[in-house]
Amino acid sequence: MAWAEKIPSSGRYRGRYRDSRGNVQTLNEGPFTHKAEAERRAAVAEDEARRRPGQRNAKLGRATWGGWVEAWWPQRAKKVEPGTLQRDLTRRRKHLDPRWESTRLDKITRDDVQEWVDELTDDAGLAPRSVIRTYHLFSASMKAAVVDGRIAYSPCIGIDLPTPEPTDERYLTPEEVEALIHFLPHERDRLIVWALVGTGLRWGELIGAHLHRVHLEQRRLDVHEVYDDRVGDIKPYPKSKRKRSVPLPPWLVDMLRQHIESLPTAGRCGSKHRGRGRCRSGLLFPGNRGAAIEYSFWRRGTWDRAVRLAGIGDCTIHDLRHTYASWLVQDGVSMEQLRDLLGHSTVIVTERYSHLKDTRWDGVRDILTARTAPLLPHRDLALIQTGTAPASVAAGQGPYPPPVAGEGFEPS
Numbered sequence: 308m309a310w311a312e313k314i315p316s317s318g319r320y321r322g323r324y325r326d327s328r329g330n331v332q333t334l335n336e337g338p339f340t341h342k343a344e345a346e347r348r349a350a351v352a353e354d355e356a357r358r359r360p361g362q363r364n365a366k367l368g369r370a371t372w373g374g375w376v377e378a379w380w381p382q383r384a385k386k387v388e389p390g391t392l393q394r395d396l397t398r399r400r401k402h403l404d405p406r407w408e409s410t411r412l413d414k415i416t417r418d419d420v421q422e423w424v425d426e427l428t429d430d431a432g433l434a435p436r437s438v439i440r441t442y443h444l445f446s447a448s449m450k451a452a453v454v455d456g457r458i459a460y461s462p463c464i465g466i467d468l469p470t471p472e473p474t475d476e477r478y479l480t481p482e483e484v485e486a487l488i489h490f491l492p493h494e495r496d497r498l499i500v501w502a503l504v505g506t507g508l509r510w511g512e513l514i515g516a517h518l519h520r521v522h523l524e525q526r527r528l529d530v531h532e533v534y535d536d537r538v539g540d541i542k543p544y545p546k547s548k549r550k551r552s553v554p555l556p557p558w559l560v561d562m563l564r565q566h567i568e569s570l571p572t573a574g575r576c577g578s579k580h581r582g583r584g585r586c587r588s589g590l591l592f593p594g595n596r597g598a599a600i601e602y603s604f605w606r607r608g609t610w611d612r613a614v615r616l617a618g619i620g621d622c623t624i625h626d627l628r629h630t631y632a633s634w635l636v637q638d639g640v641s642m643e644q645l646r647d648l649l650g651h652s653t654v655i656v657t658e659r660y661s662h663l664k665d666t667r668w669d670g671v672r673d674i675l676t677a678r679t680a681p682l683l684p685h686r687d688l689a690l691i692q693t694g695t696a697p698a699s700v701a702a703g704q705g706p707y708p709p710p711v712a713g714e715g716f717e718p719s
Contacts, residue, residue, distance in 0.1 A: 322349030
């Protein structure tokens with residue numbers, strides 16, 4: 308097995324391996340800054356020296372990345388969603404093709420990749436999350452080249468990526484939701500907002516919901532289809548590819564019943580369906596000619612105006628989903644139950660809401676109250692714990708004289 312040795316004089320690494328006779332050989336490339344790269348290069352040399360079956364085809368490795376990606380792209384199209392593929396194509400044309408299209412696969416090094424990532428971050432000014440997604444696309448192409456036998460290893464290992472800032476979700480208060488509803492012009496639009504707040508569904512899940520998925524007597528809605536706004540069709544599964552059901556609060560059941568009764572009885576879904584699935588009913592919230600409502604059209608024409616008039620600051624449609632989650636967590640719903648309601652693949656994704664469950668702080672509050680209460684001017688612990696202590700105590704006031712200037716205190 309190939310390995311790397313550190314060179315004492317420079318601190319860099321050289322690759323070592325054994326040939327077909329078992330003799331130790333030193334790689335004639337290098338030295339390398341990174342130990343992992345020295346090991347990988349030595350492994351390639353060892354494979355060639357031992358003539359192992361299944362080794363890479365050196366001729367294929369001399370092809371350019373642009374030539375390889377054209378052959379690989381149809382493979383990727385089979386593995387990702389059409390909307391994802393469209394976003395990938397935009398990233399490829401804007402950030403990958405200009406840098407790698409004419410570069411030979413076997414000439415791309417880890418240092419080249421790191422330099423490119425740094426340029427995206429510093430020179431191109433891409434946001435950290437955009438840099439990471441762009442890098443992952445390139446990394447996927449190089450890993451596929453390894454599987455195809457074009458190169459022996461991927462240079463996309465050990466790359467330092469920018470750290471994205473933590474996502475700061477927006478949670479609306481009941482008063483903000485009420486203000487938002489007030490400035491929506493039509494009853495259907497108001498019901499859409501109430502449904503998003505009352506179910507926690509994503510936009511595509513609600514807009515792609517069909518009438519036969521709504522069970523008012525059981526007070527539930529089955530999430531089986533999703534409208535893909537980027538492609539313009541309805542796909543037969545939600546984001547996590549797991550069908551689920553969400554409960555409907557009684558007040559939303561009543562509102563939905565009135566809404567459904569007002570819809571045309573012979574209405575049919577006017578949107579294209581992906582795959583071979585048949586459409587059994589119309590949409591719960593049909594747009595023009597029974598088709599799904601376009602996200603960008605509704606946001607610009609309805610949502611943005613209501614948010615501005617309500618005076619609630621920056622707010623997105625997806626924030627209604629965060630609002631649903633925050634209300635549930637604050638009232639004691641567990642992370643596991645919330646995961647199932649939101650349709651997250653793992654509870655790790657749901658943990659972003661855990662900080663809202665401040666009931667875990669009750670014990671901390673009790674300890675601090677017991678420790679600090681005797682130090683306050685008002686020493687009635689029972690009154691402090693119940694929140695009925697005099698206002699002077701809450702304001703930190705008492706019978707003590709104020710600090711005097713010149714005794715370690717300077718007035719502001």
